[in-house]
Amino acid sequence: MKVLKQFFIILSISCVGEILNMFLPLPIPASIYGMVLLFVLLYTGILKLEDIKDTGMFLIEIMPVMFIPAGVGLMSSWGVLKPVLIPVSIITIVSTILVMAAGGKVTQFIIKHSNSTEEDSKIE
Amino acid sequence: MNDFFSTSIYAGVVISLLAYMLGLYLKKKFSLAILNPLLVSVVVTILVLVAGKVDYDIYYEGAKYLSWFLTPATVCLAIPLYEQFALLKKNLKAVLIGITTGVLTSLLTVLSLSLLMGLTHKEYVTLLPKSITTAIGMGVSEELGGYVTITVAVIVITGVLGNLLAEPICKLFRITNPIAKGVGIGSSSHAIGTAKAMEMGEIEGAISSLSIAVAGILTVIGATVFSNLL
Numbered sequence: 453m454k455v456l457k458q459f460f461i462i463l464s465i466s467c468v469g470e471i472l473n474m475f476l477p478l479p480i481p482a483s484i485y486g487m488v489l490l491f492v493l494l495y496t497g498i499l500k501l502e503d504i505k506d507t508g509m510f511l512i513e514i515m516p517v518m519f520i521p522a523g524v525g526l527m528s529s530w531g532v533l534k535p536v537l538i539p540v541s542i543i544t545i546v547s548t549i550l551v552m553a554a555g556g557k558v559t560q561f562i563i564k565h566s567n568s569t570e571e572d573s574k575i576e
Numbered sequence: 577m578n579d580f581f582s583t584s585i586y587a588g589v590v591i592s593l594l595a596y597m598l599g600l601y602l603k604k605k606f607s608l609a610i611l612n613p614l615l616v617s618v619v620v621t622i623l624v625l626v627a628g629k630v631d632y633d634i635y636y637e638g639a640k641y642l643s644w645f646l647t648p649a650t651v652c653l654a655i656p657l658y659e660q661f662a663l664l665k666k667n668l669k670a671v672l673i674g675i676t677t678g679v680l681t682s683l684l685t686v687l688s689l690s691l692l693m694g695l696t697h698k699e700y701v702t703l704l705p706k707s708i709t710t711a712i713g714m715g716v717s718e719e720l721g722g723y724v725t726i727t728v729a730v731i732v733i734t735g736v737l738g739n740l741l742a743e744p745i746c747k748l749f750r751i752t753n754p755i756a757k758g759v760g761i762g763s764s765s766h767a768i769g770t771a772k773a774m775e776m777g778e779i780e781g782a783i784s785s786l787s788i789a790v791a792g793i794l795t796v797i798g799a800t801v802f803s804n805l806l
Contacts, residue, residue, distance in 0.1 A: 459648075462648045462651060462652060463648055465648075465651050466647045466648045466651050469647070469651065470647075479712060479715040479716065479719070479796050480712065480792075480793065481709065481711030481712055481715075482647055482711075483646070483647045483650035483651055483709075483711065484650070484709075484711075484712070484788075484789050484792065486647065486648075486650070486651035486654075487650060487651050487653055487654045487657075487785070487789060488654070488789070489651075489654075490651050490652070490654035490655070490658075491654040491657055491658055494654065494655070494658040495658060495661070501655070501658070501659075504652070504655065505655060507652075508652035508655045509652070509655065511645060511648055511649040511652050512649060512652050512653065512655070512656070512774055512781070513774075514645075514649075515646075515649045515767070515770075515771045515774070516596070516613060516614045516739070516768075516771040516772075517592065517593065517596050517617075517642060518642050518643055518645050518646045518649060519614060519646075519732070519735065519736075519767075519768050519771070520592040520595070520596060520614070520617050520618060520621060520639070520642060521588075521592065521635075521636060521639040521640060521642050521643045522643065522710070522728075522732050523614065523615075523617075523618035523621075523732055523736060524592070524618055524621045524622055524625070524632065524635065524639070525632060525636070525728075525729075525732070526618070526622075526729055526732060526733070527622045527625065527626070527632055528632040528633075529725050529726070529728070529729040532723065532725050532726055532729070533726060533729055536695075536699060536726070539689075539690075539693045539695055539699075540703065540726070540730060542689065542693070543685070543686055543689045543690070543693075543703055543706075544703075544706060544730055544733055544734055544737065545737065546685060546689060547681070547682055547685040547686055547689070547706065547707065547734075547764075548707070548734050548737045548738055548741065548764050548765060549741065549745060550681050550685050551678045551681045551682045551685070551707055551760075551763060551764035552678075552738065552741070552742070552745050552746075552760040552761060552763075552764035552765070552769075553745060553748075553749045553751070553760065554677050554678060554681040554760075555674050555675060555677055555678030555681070555756075555759045555760040555763045555764060555787075556674070556745075556746065556749065556751035556756045556757055556759055556760025556761075557749055557751060557756070557760075558673060558674045558677040559667075559670050559671060559673070559674030559677075559753070559755060559756040559759040559760070560751055560752070560753045560755075560756035562669065562670035562673055562674070563667055563670045563753055563755060563756065564753075566667075566669070566670065
């Protein structure tokens with residue numbers, strides 16, 4: 453029953469997310485509404501971690517598998533990709549690397565910087 | 577083989593899982609970045625379908641039940657986020673500035689490379705939402721008048737690439753802080769990259785999950801502005 457109950461809670465939140473996505477005129481998908489909602493429920497203590505954790509962590513663990521159908525779907529978009537393959541590949545590869553590096557580097561810089569000023573102020 | 581796949585709705589799931597387990601086995605055996613289980617499973621499944629002359633639509637009839645779990649799984653990303661919330665709060669400024677940097681880098685790279693390679697406006701807006709989660713990215717592409725099918729394909733490729741390159745890129749650019757890794761991965765390669773971040777660690781995964789949501793929303797606004805630039 454434990455897994456069933458946990459799965460029920462997770463699906464209910466997904467369902468509420470879909471309803472929000474249907475009625476709110478924002479380009480935000482159901483899953484993001486659901487993520488925010490679950491966070492709020494946990495944060496306010498309405499849901500306890502143990503109410504969802506086992507099933508939730510299992511779903512997260514097998515998440516890569518859920519992307520296989522989308523990845524395999526590339527075989528049917530080959531026709532539309534082929535004419536623009538070279539520019540699209542270059543842009544995709546270059547921007548993925550640059551975005552990851554820039555986002556990570558800037559975050560790391562600020563964390564290091566703010567931690568060191570914190571320590572400085574402690575010394576003072 | 578088409579007949580077999582259309583008779584059995586489990587065939588699509590079974591072949592996908594089998595290919596994924598093969599990927600896990602190869603990764604364990606050879607520990608090479610290119611032997612990423614997701615990449616291996618996609619390639620192997622495509623090869624099997626092509627060899628057996630199975631249409632994607634027939635395969636998807638069964639395999640769609642795997643995609644069915646995506647929304648609940650994404651909802652559950654709130655769990656690591658909640659567990660790491662104290663850490664996030666302490667580094668909120670760094671995380672938000674980092675994600676914003678990621679989003680701007682994405683838009684600026686797409687703009688400058690599109691200019692450089694002479695892409696049309698329609699091709700350009702197709703690529704603008706490439707780094708964000710599919711559900712938001714499709715909407716942006718549609719709104720701006722892009723080729724939605726290409727957008728979806730590019731988003732998936734970006735995700736797989738991010739999943740594949742996360743560790744080497746962090747090493748190459750000496751990104752060692754787990755929060756910084758999470759920001760980089762989540763803002764560059766959305767949920768598919770986040771699956772990798774979850775493997776790297778709880779903190780990486782939690783921050784990467786947050787980055788999907790924030791980068792997605794920032795890109796909706798940013799892409800609308802950037803769409804006027806080419």
